[in-house]
Amino acid sequence: MAEINQGTDNLFQKNNIDNDIPPNNTIYINKLNEKIKIEELKKSLYAVFSQFGKILEVLAFKTLKHKGQAWVVFEDVSSATNAVRQMQGFPFYNNDLRIQYAKTKSDIIAKADGTFVPREKRKRHEEKGKKRKEQHDPNQAAAALNSAYAGAYSAPPLSQIPYPGGAKSMIPEAPAPPNNILFVQNLPHETTPMMLQMLFCQFPGFKEVRMVEAKPGIAFVEYGDELQSTVAMQGLQGFKIVQNQMLITYAKK
DNA sequence: AGCACA
Numbered sequence: 001m002a003e004i005n006q007g008t009d010n011l012f013q014k015n016n017i018d019n020d021i022p023p024n025n026t027i028y029i030n031k032l033n034e035k036i037k038i039e040e041l042k043k044s045l046y047a048v049f050s051q052f053g054k055i056l057e058v059l060a061f062k063t064l065k066h067k068g069q070a071w072v073v074f075e076d077v078s079s080a081t082n083a084v085r086q087m088q089g090f091p092f093y094n095n096d097l098r099i100q101y102a103k104t105k106s107d108i109i110a111k112a113d114g115t116f117v118p119r120e121k122r123k124r125h126e127e128k129g130k131k132r133k134e135q136h137d138p139n140q141a142a143a144a145l146n147s148a149y150a151g152a153y154s155a156p157p158l159s160q161i162p163y164p165g166g167a168k169s170m171i172p173e174a175p176a177p178p179n180n181i182l183f184v185q186n187l188p189h190e191t192t193p194m195m196l197q198m199l200f201c202q203f204p205g206f207k208e209v210r211m212v213e214a215k216p217g218i219a220f221v222e223y224g225d226e227l228q229s230t231v232a233m234q235g236l237q238g239f240k241i242v243q244n245q246m247l248i249t250y251a252k253k
Numbered sequence: 254a255g256c257a258c259a
Contacts, residue, residue: 026256027256028256028257030254030255030256031254031255057258057259059257059258060257061257061258061259062259063259064255065255065256065257066255066257067255067256068255069254069255069256069257070257071256071257071258073258100256102256102257103256104256104257106257106258107257107258108258110258118259181258
């Protein structure tokens, strides 16, 4: 009986799991799907959270203690606040996101502050006799992140599009009549089918996402019928992946 | 479940 209102809970702040944590530039996300590879996870988090403002860094680790968790560092605290509120419960790799403010300031913020204290001074636990296998892969990490972080955030703050809510307007010339297949344009080139699936599969009737390698930036998303595709279109119209606001129309028959 | 700065 307590779950009757669940459909609208996300719109309000019923679950203030972050009540006792003060605002922070960084959001702490847990209950993440632990099967997702770190690089993909970071890219997807970037894709989904950059709509709230400039992201300085996304951190996630595969160690036992830190699996299923990630930190997204925003340039502005207000971005973090919007992210915490609006993305609470967002379906992401089949889990509902749990988002709080981080408990402590991120290094990258402290460095900008001038309050950064090098890690040695604040290390609480010394590793004793730990065998460290020096297997860096900074190249992959840097490459993935650089591509994700490439664009300078310069868009106006029209980030008031919450995830379930309707995003209206910005409907282009609509040459195609309603279709159960949606045609999605203006995607950033680094968009993956998984990223789109996360967004579109939350709407009923979702069948599949198809991307065309030869044509980056577009995708087809199929639903069971036109009514379902229309609901999804209205729900995600204008949703920003990284810097791009996706544009959804009906596919031509 | 789990708050780091690979």
